[in-house]
Every structure is written in C-alpha cells, then in structure tokens.
Amino acid sequence: MSFFYDVGDYFDDLFSGLRHDNNERLREERVEEEVVRVQDEAENEVEVKPKVVSVNLQAKTNALNSHCDKFELVNRKKATSVIRRGGPMSFDIKFNKDADLKSGLKVTLFFSFGPRPSVTKGTQAILLVTGKKTFDKNEDEWDVRFSTQDGETATIEVQIPHHVPVGVWKLAIEVSPHGNEKVRDIFRLEDQIFILFNPWSKDDEVYMEDEEKRNEYVLNDIGKVWVGSYPTARGRHWVFGQYDDAVLPACVYLLEKANLKPDERGDAVKISRAISKMVK
Structure with missing residues (x-):
C-alpha cells in the first residue's frame, strides 16, 4: 500500500x-x-x-x-x-x-x-x-x-x-x-x-569491530590521502567533509543518477561501485 x-x-x-x-x-x-x-x-x-x-x-x-x-x-x-x-x-x-x-x-x-x-x-x-x-x-x-x-x-x-x-x-x-x-x-x-549504514552494528555488512578504526575511518572528518607512486608516495592532509549539510543530499542524487534500484541500496558493495562509476 x-x-x-x-x-x-x-x-x-x-x-x-x-x-x-x-x-x-x-x-x-x-x-x-x-x-x-x-x-x-x-x-x-x-x-x-x-x-x-x-x-x-x-x-x-x-x-x-x-x-x-x-x-x-x-x-x-x-x-x-x-x-x-x-x-x-x-x-x-x-x-x-x-x-x-x-x-x-x-x-x-x-x-x-x-x-x-x-x-x-x-x-x-x-x-x-x-x-x-x-x-x-x-x-x-x-x-x-x-x-x-x-x-x-x-x-x-x-x-x-x-x-x-x-x-x-x-x-x-x-x-x-x-x-x-x-x-x-x-x-x-x-x-x-x-x-x-551502521559500522557499530554486528549484523550490518559494514561492521567494524575495532573502535579506534571506527573513529578514524568513520567519524574523523580530517586525515590524509596518499598520492604518488612508489617510491615517492606521500601523504597529503585532507578534509573529508562528510558532515557538511550538502553531502547527504548529494549522495542521494548520485545514487538516483546511477540508476541503482531502490531495493539494491542496502548493499554496500553495489553502492560503492555505483558511486565510483559516477565520480570517475
């Protein structure tokens, strides 16, 4: 209904x-x-x-x-x-x-x-x-x-x-x-x-057991991205900005444009692939 x-x-x-x-x-x-x-x-x-x-x-x-x-x-x-x-x-x-x-x-x-x-x-x-x-x-x-x-x-x-x-x-x-x-x-x-997604839920496919890793990879909005190739690879300071008010609406927009079916949007792998394809 x-x-x-x-x-x-x-x-x-x-x-x-x-x-x-x-x-x-x-x-x-x-x-x-x-x-x-x-x-x-x-x-x-x-x-x-x-x-x-x-x-x-x-x-x-x-x-x-x-x-x-x-x-x-x-x-x-x-x-x-x-x-x-x-x-x-x-x-x-x-x-x-x-x-x-x-x-x-x-x-x-x-x-x-x-x-x-x-x-x-x-x-x-x-x-x-x-x-x-x-x-x-x-x-x-x-x-x-x-x-x-x-x-x-x-x-x-x-x-x-x-x-x-x-x-x-x-x-x-x-x-x-x-x-x-x-x-x-x-x-x-x-x-x-x-x-x-919920990295704190043991039943969620994106679950992360280590609290330190959750803090670093989920909650932290600043960090480093690695650029370059061996042997000159280096870390660059980066602001991820995942908490900005435009980010979640933008993600929803990308998923709509990616033509990912609504019932497939609970699958973290499919969503990752869809967004990667859109931003390339």
Missing part, C-alpha cells in the same frame, strides 16, 4: 525537496511550524474524528544515539533526521485527542523508500502500533513498540533492520477509531529521514 507519487513525479519531487530543504537550512530563518489539523466538533457534539496533529522525530536525540550527531543537517534550527540502520529510533506523535493506543485509536505506520515502495522488496514497512512495550520480533525485522503517553502525545520506538536500503525514507501515519476503520485519517510527514 503506497501513499506516495508515481515514478514520473517522484524524482522531480525528491530533487526539488532536497534543494528546497538545503536552502532553508542555509538561511536558518525558517521556524518550525506545527501543522494543526483539528476537526471542529459539530453542534450536536458528534465525536471528533481522530487525526495526527504533528510528529516530532527527535532528530537530535536519535542522531546522538546513532553516532550521527556531527552532521550539520541535524544541528540546524530545522533539524533533519539522520540515523543508522540496525538500531531503534523514537519519535512523538501528537493527536487531536487522548492518545489511547490500546483501545481508543488504531495507528499504522508506513515507512517507504523510493518511487514504488514494496514490502516484498524491502522498500516499505507497515507497522501496527499496539500497547506492547517491548520489541518481540527478530532484529532483522521491522518492529514497533509503545513507549510513553502524555495526554494527546504518544512516544513510539521503531526497530530498523540492519539490511534496509540507505538514503531518504518517508513516513506516513494512518489513524482511525478502533472498530471503525472506515473513518480514517492519513498524515504524510514532509520531513525526510536519512538512514545510513
């Missing part, structure tokens, strides 16, 4: 969104606006249709837990969510009524990747939020658990498998009263969610 655009419009929308978001972040003049969509009660006091009012992706908290807190996209006034696969992410959902997920509201999350997301191809996850407090599925599967409730706001945690495609994911939330699924509302989050 997809709530997104056809292929023809998907790429234009994706690139347009990346450019727009980047310009907004550079100016840092945009104040986060809360989208309020509350249905007025009828004069006869008919029950209000449940809706999602807003979503807080907790971008900075999730980034810190995912070793992504140095990315400039995360530290802008309008923070972008940058996380790593193979771990959990948490976010807050604010409804227009009491967030009773056990018996009052039926909430379904749709995480989608690419122009034609598909559960069978691993580019979409459909998660029904219940009152369970723990993850009970294998770590290589999507899972969701209810964390806390504060009035109209519910905090949700999602387990992201270690093999999902990397790049921009989108989130949509469907909510309806329990027992009356015909009365439903769909909230499409405009914010982009960047999911990256």
Whole structure:
C-alpha cells in the first residue's frame, strides 16, 4: 500500500525537496511550524474524528544515539533526521485527542523508500502500533513498540533492520477509531529521514569491530590521502567533509543518477561501485 507519487513525479519531487530543504537550512530563518489539523466538533457534539496533529522525530536525540550527531543537517534550527540502520529510533506523535493506543485509536505506520515502495522488496514497512512495550520480533525485522503517553502525545520506538536500503525514507501515519476503520485519517510527514549504514552494528555488512578504526575511518572528518607512486608516495592532509549539510543530499542524487534500484541500496558493495562509476 503506497501513499506516495508515481515514478514520473517522484524524482522531480525528491530533487526539488532536497534543494528546497538545503536552502532553508542555509538561511536558518525558517521556524518550525506545527501543522494543526483539528476537526471542529459539530453542534450536536458528534465525536471528533481522530487525526495526527504533528510528529516530532527527535532528530537530535536519535542522531546522538546513532553516532550521527556531527552532521550539520541535524544541528540546524530545522533539524533533519539522520540515523543508522540496525538500531531503534523514537519519535512523538501528537493527536487531536487522548492518545489511547490500546483501545481508543488504531495507528499504522508506513515507512517507504523510493518511487514504488514494496514490502516484498524491502522498500516499505507497515507497522501496527499496539500497547506492547517491548520489541518481540527478530532484529532483522521491522518492529514497533509503545513507549510513553502524555495526554494527546504518544512516544513510539521503531526497530530498523540492519539490511534496509540507505538514503531518504518517508513516513506516513494512518489513524482511525478502533472498530471503525472506515473513518480514517492519513498524515504524510514532509520531513525526510536519512538512514545510513551502521559500522557499530554486528549484523550490518559494514561492521567494524575495532573502535579506534571506527573513529578514524568513520567519524574523523580530517586525515590524509596518499598520492604518488612508489617510491615517492606521500601523504597529503585532507578534509573529508562528510558532515557538511550538502553531502547527504548529494549522495542521494548520485545514487538516483546511477540508476541503482531502490531495493539494491542496502548493499554496500553495489553502492560503492555505483558511486565510483559516477565520480570517475
């Protein structure tokens, strides 16, 4: 089930969104606006249709837990969510009524990747939020658990498998009263969610066991590149700049231009070859 655009419009929308978001972040003049969509009660006091009012992706908290807190996209006034696969992410959902997920509201999350997301191809996850407090599925599967409730706001945690495609994911939330699924509302989050490889996860193919090497080859944004040939090879100081706010959107753009299928973008080898081919 997809709530997104056809292929023809998907790429234009994706690139347009990346450019727009980047310009907004550079100016840092945009104040986060809360989208309020509350249905007025009828004069006869008919029950209000449940809706999602807003979503807080907790971008900075999730980034810190995912070793992504140095990315400039995360530290802008309008923070972008940058996380790593193979771990959990948490976010807050604010409804227009009491967030009773056990018996009052039926909430379904749709995480989608690419122009034609598909559960069978691993580019979409459909998660029904219940009152369970723990993850009970294998770590290589999507899972969701209810964390806390504060009035109209519910905090949700999602387990992201270690093999999902990397790049921009989108989130949509469907909510309806329990027992009356015909009365439903769909909230499409405009914010982009960047999911990256995870060298800290033992199940990820890019896992690095040595912490010193992770610090050097993953986290360090300055170092040396070797130039020349034997016997005159020498090291040259280099700024890698992987945390610059234009880098992740540029990587997504390269992968789109490389014509790498969405369901192949969880494979580190294929991505490395695709990007190498593009930059040569």
